[in-house]
Amino acid sequence: MRVLCVAEKPSIAKSIAQILSGGQYNTRNTSSQFIKNYEFDYPQTRSQYTVTAVVGHLMNQDFGSEFKSWNGCDPFSLFEASIEVTVAADKKDIEKNLQQEARRAQTLMIWTDCDREGEHIGYEIFTVCRRANARIAVKRARFSAIIAPQIHNAAQHPVELDMSQVHSVEARIALDLRIGAAFTRLQTLALQNRFGVLKENVVSYGPCQFPTLGFVVARFNQVQAFRPETFWYIYLAVKKREGRGPEKEVVFSWNRGHLFDQNIALLLYQSALARQRGVIVTKVTNKNTEKWKPLPLTTVELQKSGSRLLKLAPKKILDIAEKLYQQGFLSYPRTETDKFDPQFDFMSLVEKQMADPAWGGFARDLHQGAFQRPRNGKNDDHAHPPIHPTAYAGNLTGDDKRVYEYVARRFLACCSKNALGYQTRVEVEYGGEEFHATGLIVLERNYLDVYPYDKWNDNELPNFIEGEEYLPSEVELRDGQTTKPNLLTEADLVNLMDKNGIGTDATIAQHIETIITREYVIERMEGKTKYLVPSSLGIGLIEGYDKIEFEKSLSKPQLRREVIIVFALACEYHD
Structure with a gap:
């Protein structure tokens, strides 16, 4: 039996051929400069294998010629226009190779990446090969790493294409094309007519791109609107000597945290001073504690x-x-x-x-x-x-x-153990006000020895005993100010997008890069940290849509999230 194996990338095709053949394969050039075919016998399934590849998606989705001119149709007609699916012009050589090889094969085995996008690329390969050989059987190889055990297992135990994932990607592509094209044309034409500086610019819109920009603008507006507030708190410190060692000053935190009313804070402070008593240890709690090792990596x-x-x-x-x-x-x-x-x-x-x-x-x-x-x-x-x-x-x-x-x-x-520690909490009372301090002794570092990205350090307290009384080394009413929030970092933005269902784990990074490339967002270094700042154009786009006051905001994540839910239900119903 002759089996045609198709990977998503040329490098993966070569690795698969290397593993399955044990390095004993013949190489043939194709009409594409990027693609080679690898041939060998695979005795485990009594088959002759040809391993080749594509370079990502084969197909283009676009509107018919009557909708190509931006000025030739109403942008909103794109929501009902038919979508044509064709092999991309720069992929014709790859299509030719697939069809030539499919004509002489009995089985097509798809080796694309095992995610939704890979499943859809596999369906595109299936479509191209079936045009050349309508009777070719189609199988799907599933693997998670390019290592010999997984590759051999995938070759010997293929499964079926997951059509629910294929339909899901098709729905997402159609949705993004219609929304993106309609709004991009509408806002580009409208803004170019009003602002000469944008004459050469495409002002793009994307259903994921805009909520991503919306997060950056929202945080920027929070920073701009911030006004610091003064607060007051009681600062309490006690010096204690352990044996013959030096005195150590321990600072206790006020249980009230801080107050924004200076008069009330002053009244509590004066009341505490008026009682003319020392700092009394009311409770000492010792317990074992852990710092959890990280979860497996997504x-x-x-x-x-x-x-x-x-x-x-x-x-x-x-x-x-x-x-x-x-x-x-x-x-x-x-x-x-x-x-x-x-x-x-x-x-x-x-x-x-x-x-x-x-x-x-x-x-x-x-x-x-x-x-x-x-x-x-x-x-x-x-x-x-x-x-x-x-x-x-x-x-x-x-x-x-x-x-x-x-x-x-x-x-x-x-694969290691949690870090282990011994935690002490000392609670004290001074003049009717309650304070506390916390100490830590790290007993076993365990995973921390190999994972320097987490910090957990000793902060040993002196030995306090319940009922003891000390004179405070300092007791003052101090003030401070609230600090403004930081602008978003890329890590912050990834977290917000993930929590709100904007993009997938694989596309989140691309959406961030898009808003930077379009100059809707500018990267700004402050010290060693890179922050994201919206440009005037980025702010104008978000605030412009917000002022229209649609029932569902185009700059907020709720609309995209609800559409994804609807499509997921539609795909489930389709199956």
Whole structure:
């Protein structure tokens, strides 16, 4: 039997051929400069394999010629216009190769990425190949990492295409095309006629793009509207000596926090002073405590943590993770799952990390008995495991090395134990007012030894005993001011988009890049932190739509979220 295997990218096709053939394959050039065909026998299924690839989506979705001219139709007619689906002009050579190979194959096996987008690309491949060979059988290979066990298992146990995911992507493409094209034409033409500076600009609109911009503008407006408020609080400190050691000053926090009414704060302060008593220890509580190790890594968490800790743009982080996945160093980097399968083989992956000079010793300890199963999160997309290293990569440099190191350390931290500590809380009373102080002794660092991105430090208190009384070393009524909120960072924006269902784990980064590329948002460095600031155009677009006062705001996430729910129900009904 002759099997035609089609991957989503040329690099993955080569890796699949390398694994399945054991390195013994023949290579043929195609009419596309990017694509090669790899041929070999695969005795496990008694088949002859040809492995080839596409380069992402094959098809274009667009309106017919009568709707191509921006001035030739009412933009709102695009909501009912028919959509034509054709092979993209720059993908004709790839289409030709697929059809030539499909004519001499009995089975088509689709090896695209195992997510919704990959499922839809697989359907496009299926459509092109069926045009050349209507009787070709179609199967789907499912895998989460480009490693030999998973690739062989996928080849020997193929499944069916998931048409519910295909329909879901088709609905989303149609929705985004109609809304995006109609509103982009409408606002571009309207604004170009009024503002000469925009004559050469396309003022684009997107159903995910605008709520993303809306978050940035909303935070900017909060910062601009902020006015600091003065508050007052009682500052209390006590000096205590332990044995023959030096005195240590302990600052106690006022249980009331702070008050915005100066007269009431002054009255409480004077009342406390008038009682002429010392600081009395009313309660000492000691307890064991833990700092939990991190959950297994999802795509959204990788983008948030990478932006915050590594100072890299979310899209760059995903691009690097994708490259490391194609090289066989990481599992599939687009996943919503933060729990590992009960049968997951941790030990073989931990063992591979023992070669590293920085964290190899920690991995060795895990392998020799310190291992503890990772925590289970609440999310499971039933498609891919959490992101984890699949092989040791010792020769990486630059940002590739930093991203790999973060993933590797995160995985080892997940496989370790929680950090253990001993916490002390001392409660005191002074003049009828209550205060407290908290101390910590770290007993076992555990996962913290391999995961420097989390901090948990000793803050040891002197030994206080209930009923003891001390003279305060300081007791003052002090004032302070509320601080304005920060502008959004990319990590903040990723978190807001994820919570509000704007974009997917794989497209969130692209939407952020789009509003920056369109110059709706400008990146501004303050110290070592990069903040997102809306441009005048970005502010004008959001505030303009808000002033129209639609029933559902175009700049808020609710509209997009409700549309996605409707389409999900429609796809479920279709099935």
